[in-house]
Amino acid sequence: MTTPEPQPSTPDPVSRDRIYRSPMGIVGGVLLLALVLWLGIDALIRGEGRTQWLALAALILLVPLVSAFTLRPAVYANEERLRIRNPLRVIVLPWGQVASLRSGYSNEVLTKSGTKFQLWAIPVSLRARKKAAREQAQAAAERNAAARGEKRRRGGGGLGGGGLGADGPVRAETDKIMDELRELLVRRENEESAQGEVTVRWAYEVAGPALAGAVLLLILLTMP
Structure with a gap:
């Protein structure tokens, strides 16, 4: 008689993220990127000599920056943590580390250590x-x-x-989103699975190309 092999235990499923982004930011970013690419590519094709190099440097600088400040920002929230993807940083905040979510002229999250992070993907609209x-x-x-x-x-x-x-007080859309996040914070901040350390990662995939483009553009502009 053979003994059945023990089956490996499966990890608990991770809750699905709620994703919040700015529709107007995305639309504006697409239009601005289209304009930058149109002008830059036109200069590369029709320009001569130094003009082509200047257009190339401008594209290397502007495309990552425009994408970072318009298309990139997003907020991901689930039962364990809040993940904030800002233009140049990605911040992961377990709910146990969040002190409050504040709305004024911008939407912000304040950690229990006193650090403040802005929610670029949820802009305030007066x-x-x-x-x-x-x-x-x-x-x-x-x-x-x-x-x-x-x-x-x-x-x-x-x-x-x-x-x-019909469903309660009339609220601006971004204020409704902040209310949802506050409800999630109140419900999850003391749960064991929502504890941990705050992590911050710089977006080198944005900063690297933008810095290279800036350096190249500076060299070209200072050349006689």
Whole structure:
């Protein structure tokens, strides 16, 4: 009789990331990249002598930088950690290391050690906040008017309350995202699987080519 071989234990499945990016940043980045490439390639093909080298250096400098500040930023959140991909850095924050998520003129995460990181992929839109406030005020006015009409018909009753939409207060999209992240933080910060150390990695794949392009452009511009 043979003894069955023990089966290797399978690791617990990792929760799927929620990915947050800026649609307007992506659209703007694609358009800006198209413009840079069009002008740069045109100069490479039609230019002569030093112009071609200047165009090449500008492309090596600008393409990584434009991509980094528009297409690259993203925030990944799951049950264990928050991963922030900013233009020049990637920050991994276990929920146990996050002290708070703050919204002002920018959205930021503050660690328990006091370090602050900006969420480039979730930009604050003051225009969107003002629009949400207007919609909230309008919804409140409509409910109050309806409540007054109902009161006149029935001869009693109170006014409708607050500036709530069908699913709660009207909020700007990026503020809703920050609310989701705060809920995840409150729910997971004390869990054992959400503990660990903060790690920060510089994006050398962006900085390297951009620095090479800057050096080449500087040499070309200073040459007689």
